[in-house]
Amino acid sequence: MDNFNAAAQNRIYTKEEVCVGCRLCEIYCIAAHSEYRHDLIKTFKKLPKRPLPRIIVEEDRPVSFGLQCRHCDEPECVKACITGAMQKDAKTGIVINDTKRCIGCWTCILACPYGVIKRDYDNKKVASKCDLCIESNIEPACVKNCPNEALYIKPNLKVGIRSTQ
Amino acid sequence: MNYVIIGNSVAAVGAVEGIRKQDKTTPIIIISDEPYHAYSRPLISYYLGRQVTQESIYYRTEDFYRVNRVELILGIKAQQVDFDRKEVILQDGRRINYTKLLIATGGKPLIPPLEGIDKQNVFNFSKFDDVKNIEKVATEGSKAIVVGASFSGLKAVEALVQRGVKVTVIDIMDRIMPRVFDEAASQMALKTLEKYGVEILLKSTVQKILGDKTACGILLQDGRELFCDFIILAMGIRCNTDLVKDTKININRGIIVDNKMRTNVPDVYAAGDVAEGYNFIEQRNTEIPIIPNAYKQGETAGENMAGADKIFDKGFVMNSMPLFDLSIVSAGVSAPGEGINIKTIYDQGKNIYKKFYIKNNRLVGYLLINDIDRAGIYTDLIRRKVDISSFENKLGKEGFGFISLPKELRKHIILEG
Numbered sequence: 106m107d108n109f110n111a112a113a114q115n116r117i118y119t120k121e122e123v124c125v126g127c128r129l130c131e132i133y134c135i136a137a138h139s140e141y142r143h144d145l146i147k148t149f150k151k152l153p154k155r156p157l158p159r160i161i162v163e164e165d166r167p168v169s170f171g172l173q174c175r176h177c178d179e180p181e182c183v184k185a186c187i188t189g190a191m192q193k194d195a196k197t198g199i200v201i202n203d204t205k206r207c208i209g210c211w212t213c214i215l216a217c218p219y220g221v222i223k224r225d226y227d228n229k230k231v232a233s234k235c236d237l238c239i240e241s242n243i244e245p246a247c248v249k250n251c252p253n254e255a256l257y258i259k260p261n262l263k264v265g266i267r268s269t270q
Numbered sequence: 271m272n273y274v275i276i277g278n279s280v281a282a283v284g285a286v287e288g289i290r291k292q293d294k295t296t297p298i299i300i301i302s303d304e305p306y307h308a309y310s311r312p313l314i315s316y317y318l319g320r321q322v323t324q325e326s327i328y329y330r331t332e333d334f335y336r337v338n339r340v341e342l343i344l345g346i347k348a349q350q351v352d353f354d355r356k357e358v359i360l361q362d363g364r365r366i367n368y369t370k371l372l373i374a375t376g377g378k379p380l381i382p383p384l385e386g387i388d389k390q391n392v393f394n395f396s397k398f399d400d401v402k403n404i405e406k407v408a409t410e411g412s413k414a415i416v417v418g419a420s421f422s423g424l425k426a427v428e429a430l431v432q433r434g435v436k437v438t439v440i441d442i443m444d445r446i447m448p449r450v451f452d453e454a455a456s457q458m459a460l461k462t463l464e465k466y467g468v469e470i471l472l473k474s475t476v477q478k479i480l481g482d483k484t485a486c487g488i489l490l491q492d493g494r495e496l497f498c499d500f501i502i503l504a505m506g507i508r509c510n511t512d513l514v515k516d517t518k519i520n521i522n523r524g525i526i527v528d529n530k531m532r533t534n535v536p537d538v539y540a541a542g543d544v545a546e547g548y549n550f551i552e553q554r555n556t557e558i559p560i561i562p563n564a565y566k567q568g569e570t571a572g573e574n575m576a577g578a579d580k581i582f583d584k585g586f587v588m589n590s591m592p593l594f595d596l597s598i599v600s601a602g603v604s605a606p607g608e609g610i611n612i613k614t615i616y617d618q619g620k621n622i623y624k625k626f627y628i629k630n631n632r633l634v635g636y637l638l639i640n641d642i643d644r645a646g647i648y649t650d651l652i653r654r655k656v657d658i659s660s661f662e663n664k665l666g667k668e669g670f671g672f673i674s675l676p677k678e679l680r681k682h683i684i685l686e687g
């Protein structure tokens with residue numbers, strides 16, 4: 106019964122020096138979370154309403170980089186969530202939003218230090234964020250498909266990880 | 271050895287999770303006068319507005335107490351605490367011994383001594399039972415008066431509109447949500463409320479509640495009479511210190527706690543809306559009646575009750591409020607003050623408003639309406655006390671993000687630090 110102590114094993118980081126700003130990570134993220142699971146063509150040709158990308162690409166030419174949820178050890182979003190929809194999985198340490206319980210109050214957006222939660226206003230009025238592609242059980246789609254290896258996975262060594270307190 | 275928690279809401283849940291980080295086995299007893307599994311208090315307005323059902327109002331999953339080995343005593347009030355004998359005395363006379371005690375009795379609605387206030391159909395808006403009662407009278411086409419254009423008052427208004435109730439809001443101030451809003455922000459919200467058919471009477475004071483046994487309206491101090499089917503009072507909340515009033519526990523507005531959530535009485539802790547803990551921005555103890563704070567104070571108390579040595583000294587007010595089609599978020603300072611520079615951006619066309627409060631080159635507060643997506647970055651600039659002078663001109667600009675920060679700082683925060 107080792108609740109509440111789990112730390113996510115991996116984090117995704119970015120190398121802004123090699124990010125080319127192509128936004129392929131966004132495209133693959135959308136496909137990874139669409140009902141066609143990783144099928145780019147079907148996702149973009151058949152779906153009238155596609156999921157939001159759960160990675161944020163910031164850009165101010167020539168600098169650009171992708172950014173997504175860190176699955177923090179002390180997650181501000183979970184502690185702030187007013188409904189209990191945002192939870193850290195006790196086994197995997199991954200922070201996941203239960204979209205059935207989320208009401209789109211955006212308190213998590215206000216609390217997340219990395220600004221990586223999006224308002225999925227059109228689809229469901231819920232908060233949307235990176236789940237490390239946990240459901241499809243593959244290497245995160247953004248990392249796998251970045252053409253210039255500007256995204257990489259690093260094990261969480263609890264080094265340099267900030268605590269909230 | 272046991273842990274006893276009075277109250278069964280956010281701070282209590284935080285405490286259970288905090289205790290169980292440190293101690294998997296020692297029994298935990300929770301006492302609450304509300305008969306429910308811990309629910310999300312803000313969801314009462316969503317329940318009333320038929321946006322969620324009773325099953326989805328709960329703050330933790332059904333097996334929460336079982337998994338965490340919590341014994342529940344629900345539907346019974348704790349009457350008194352005997353600090354010398356280390357006992358909580360319940361309303362039915364039972365005495366519960368404690369080794370470590372957490373007082374998490376939360377807030378209670380401010381109820382002014384108004385004539386006619388105990389008539390039927392006058393409701394508070396802070397508990398699940400309140401909305402269960404309101405639900406019975408808030409039928410389509412009925413008329414309601416909400417007293418107090420506060421955060422919870424406006425959430426009540428939204429829910430009533432969703433039910434097809436005709437609503438009038440009364441407030442003594444000259445703008446709505448006066449603690450967070452300035453005139454411009456208030457105007458934006460007023461426009462939205464009017465669009466949804468809500469009538470708002472500002473600078474109006476209630477003289478008395480009209481009606482026989484049942485309320486039928488309100489008499490204002492200026493002589494106007496307003497009629498309605500029911501009334502909701504939402505004039506704010508106060509720390510609910512009733513249980514420990516006139517005891518040796520130190521109380522100001524709330525129970526005074528240190529950075530470890532300890533009160534002045536040994537083995538007694540307090541957390542959440544009932545507590546007055548350290549406010550990181552005001553640099554003194556204040557009440558901080560919001561969920562993120564209740565959770566963290568509760569968690570800190572729990573860990574420390576179980577023998578850890580945790581400090582929580584980063585509390586400050588932050589709130590997010592969707593109101594009809596407006597998204598409103600605010601954090602930290604929300605009023606002008608000495609040494610505070612204010613920067614405002616108002617885009618009327620896009621219906622976007624942003625206001626930043628800056629002191630000694632540090633961001634100390636903000637208010638955002640509609641363009642709120644990267645709000646957490648601003649919150650973190652406040653928490654980290656970052657010197658923003660080199661990028662102050664970029665605050666609030668479209669596309670603001672880590673890209674707007676100097677490379678060194680950006681790397682420090684996001685590129686592995």
Ligand SMILES: Cc1cc2nc3c(=O)[nH]c(=O)nc-3n(C[C@H](O)[C@H](O)[C@H](O)COP(=O)(O)OP(=O)(O)OC[C@H]3O[C@@H](n4cnc5c(N)ncnc54)[C@H](O)[C@@H]3O)c2cc1C
Binds near residue numbers: 187378395542560590
């Ligand atoms: C309508 C509404 C909307 C809100 N919206 C938001 C929001 O959007 N975001 C946000 O951050 N905050 C919001 N809040 C505030 C938030 O609900 C509180 O900050 C939070 O609930 C505080 O949690 P707590 O555990 O300290 O106490 P509370 O939630 O107040 O719970 C205390 C509990 O203790 C019980 N109790 C009290 N005395 C005794 C006794 N003597 N014996 C036994 N039991 C007792 C009470 O009955 C209650 O169940 C809202 C509040 C309301 C009313």
Ligand code: SF4
Binds near residue numbers: 217220
């Ligand atoms: S959403 Fe933000 S606060 Fe929550 S775990 Fe991810 S990075 Fe951390």
Ligand code: SF4
Binds near residue numbers: 185206209
């Ligand atoms: S938007 Fe959803 S996940 Fe975020 S705080 Fe609100 S209810 Fe929780």
